[in-house]
Amino acid sequence: MPGPGSRPASEGPIPHLVLANVAKRFPQAASPAVDGVSLELARGEFFALLGPSGCGKTTLLRMLAGFEMPDAGSIRIDGQDMGAVPPYARPVNMMFQSYALFPHMSVADNVGFGLRQAKRPKDEIAARVAAMLDLVKLGALARRKPGQLSGGEKQRVALARALINEPKLLLLDEPLTALDRKLREETRFELVRIQRRVGITFLMVTHDQEEAMSMASRIAVMEKGRIAQIGAPAEVYERPANRFVAGFLGAINLFEARVVAATNDLLTLDSVEIGARLTVTHDRVLPLGTEVALALRPEKLSLARMPDSRWNNSLAGTVRGVAYRGEASDVEIELTCGKIVRATMANIGGARDTLDIGQPIFAGWSGEAGVVLEQ
Amino acid sequence: MTADRWRHALVIAMPYAWLLLFFAAPFAIVLKISLADQAIGIPPYTPLMAEGKIQATIANYQFLFSDSLYARAYLNALWYAAWATFGCLLIGYPLAYGIVRAPLPWRSTLLLFVILPFWTSYLIRVYAWIGLLKGNGLINNLLIGAGLIHEPLALINDAFAIYVGLIYTYLPYMVLPLYAALEKLDPALLEAASDLGCRPSTAFRRVTLPLSMPGVIAGCLLVFIPMCGEFVIPDLLGGPNQLMIGKVLWDEFFTNRDWPVASAVAVAMLVLLVLPMAAVRRQLTGESV
Helix, strand or coil: CCCHHHCCCCCCCCEEEEEEEEEECCCCCCCCCEEEEEEEEECCCEEEEECCCCCCHHHHHHHHHCCCCCCEEEEEECCEECCCCCHHHCCEEEECCCCCCCCCCCHHHHHHHHHHHCCCCHHHHHHHHHHHHHHCCCHHHCCCCHHHCCHHHHHHHHHHHHHCCCCCEEEEECCCCCCCHHHHHHHHHHHHHHHHHHCCEEEEEECCHHHHHHHCCEEEEEECCEEEEEECHHHHHHCCCCHHHHHHCCCCEEEEEEEEEECCCEEEEEECCCCEEEEEECCCCCCCCCEEEEEECHHHCEEECCCCCCCCEEEEEEEEEEEECCCEEEEEEEECCCCEEEEEEECCCCCCCCCCCCCEEEEEECCCCCEEECC | CCHHHHHHHHHHHHHHHHHHHHHHHHHHHHHHHHCCCECCCCCCECCCEECCEECCCCHHHHHHHHCHHHHHHHHHHHHHHHHHHHHHHHHHHHHHHHHHHCCHHHHHHHHHHHHHHHHCCHHHHHHHHHHHHCCCCHHHHHHHHCCCCCCCCCCCCCHHHHHHHHHHHHHHHHHHHHHHHHHHCCHHHHHHHHHCCCCHHHHHHHHHHHHCHHHHHHHHHHHHHHHHCCCHHHHHCCCCCCCCHHHHHHHHHHHCCCHHHHHHHHHHHHHHHHHHHHHHHHHHHHHHC
16 A cells, blocks of 8 residues: 555646555575565656665666566556566666666767667768757767776766667766765756756655765665655655664764654653653654654754753753864764764854863754654 | 885786797797708708808798698698687687586586586597597497497598697687686676567677677687697598698608798798687777777
8 A cells, every 4th residue: 555655746646656565586696686676766856765785776777678477466667567568668767876887888888788789770860869969068088998987978878879869868877976065965966957958757766864865856765675765855754764874874863762652743752761751743643652752853952051941852961073064064963861872963153152072061853853763 | 216116017027028038039049940041950940140240041931932731731730720610719718608608616617518518638538539430430330339330430531630639629719708708797787688578589699798808809719729720630530631731730740850940830830820810809909999
C-alpha cells in the first residue's frame, strides 16, 4: 500500500513510471538487495533515491536500466511493461557514475552515439549534437577525446550523451560523487536548470543527503532494500518517519521518552534518560506509556546563559566543544545527566558571542521544534 | 659526482649494456661475416682486415638477387606467416574473450592452460605433430577406422602441416596480449553501449573491437615476426618442397657451410622485417596523437 507521501504533490496525474513490489536477491547474498519496492513517478519529476551504500538503490536503478532483472514485481513506463525489454530497447538512458565515456571517440561522437544507433540522418545528428553541446556548454571541446577532459567536462559529456536520445526517463548514478566539492555545488544548480529545460524525468541515486535535498523535488529514503520514507525534501527532513531516516538526513539529537500526558496536539513526555519532562506538539494522540523518541535537529536548539521565557523546554549543561564552520558553529553540550547533545549556532554576531569550553549554558527549544518518532 | 648519481647512471646504463652485448655486438659480427668471402678453414670465411686493407665485398648480397630461390623463400615465409597470424587471431580472439568473460576464480586456471604447453620443449611438441599427422598417424587411423576415408590423407609434408604447426606453436603469444587488452576493458562501457541502443553484436563491433586493437596489433607482431624466421616447423612438418627463409638460412649455415651467404640472408631478413614494423609503429603512434 502506498503511503500518503508516495503520490507526487505536483500536477500531472498520469503515473509515468510505476514500480510495483519490485524485488531482487543476488545469488549467495544473505538478504535481498531490493525487497518489495513500490514507487510512482510523475512525468518531469526530479526524484532522488537516497540511502547508505548497500541499501539497494543502485540495484533498483540497474533494474530500471535493464541491466538486472527483478525476481518479482513489475516496472511500467507509460503503461508499458519493461519486464522482457532489453536495455538497448528501453526508452531509458543512464548517466554512469564512472561516466563510461568511450575513450576511442571524440566528445561529439560520444554524444551522437545513441542517435547513430537509432539510424537518424547525418545532418540531423550533427545539428542535435551541436545543440546538446551548447546546452551543456561544451561546444568548444567537440573534437577532444575523453582522456583530454577534466572531471567536470566528462560529467557534462555523459549527461549530454544520455539526454540527446530524449529518453522518457533519465537515470543518474551518483552524478556528482566524482567531482570536487566546489564544482559539485555549482553543478547541482546546473543539473536542476537543465532538467527544467528539457522536461525529462530524472531519477537520481545518491548517498549524499545534501545532494538529494538540494536537487530533487521528491526523495525516497531507502534502508535495507526497502523504502523507509517518500516525500518532499523539507518533509523528509523536518518530519522523518523513523529513527533511520532522522539519523540519515543530517545530525539529530534523540531523547528516549515515554508519553505521560496527551491532548489533541500536545504531548508531555517523561525522559528517564535525561531526567526531564518535555512537551512537544504532535498530530496524533498517543496512548499513555507509549515509548517514543523525541528528535531534535541541532539548528532547532537555542543556547543562552539563562533560560528564555519563549522556550517550552530547557536543559542545563556545559559547553564541551565548539567547531567553527564560518557561517555557523557546531556546539557540543554535556547535559547535567551526562548526555551529549549537539546544537548549531548561526554566527550572526561575528566574533563577539564566542563560547568558552566548560562554560555553563542552557539549551532550549519550543514545542514545535521537536519531532516525535513512534518507531 | 655523488654515489647517488653513479647508481642512477648504472641503472640507466644496464639496458643499454644488455642491448650492446646481446644485440648490437652479434649483429655486427653477422654483418662482418656477410661482407666476407667463403673460405676453407676455421672460421670458414676470409678476415675483414688483411694486409692492412679492408677486404669487404657485397657479392653475397648480389648473389641473393641472382638466385630466385631466396626471393621465393622470403615471400613464402611472409605468406605462411601472414596466414598463420590470421589463423592465430581467429582462434586466439574468441579464446582470450572467453577467458576474460569466465567467472573470476576460473580465469587464472584457464590462462594457465594457455601457457601450459611452454612446460614442454617446443621441438618435442612439433615432433608430436608428426605422429598425429603422418600417413599411418593417429588422425588418419581414426578417420579410416571410422570409415570416413579409405586412403590416408596427405596431411604432412604439405602447406597444411606448416599452418597447423605455426598456429599451434604461436597461439599462446597471441592470446596473452589479447587477454591483457580485453581485461582492461571497463564493463561499464558495454553497458553504456547497450543503454544507448546497441545490441550485443553492435556493442562488440563499436566498442570492444576498437578498444582491443592495441592487443590485436601487439599479438600479431609478436606472432608474425618469429614465424617469418621459423625453420623447425617447415623442416619437420613441411617436407622438402616447402620453402621458408629460415630453413634456407639453416641450410646455408649447416649444409653448405657458406657462412657469408647465410649471414647476408640473415641481415636481409632483419632489414626486411624491421622496416615494415617501424612503418606500422610510426603510423600507430602518429594516430594516437
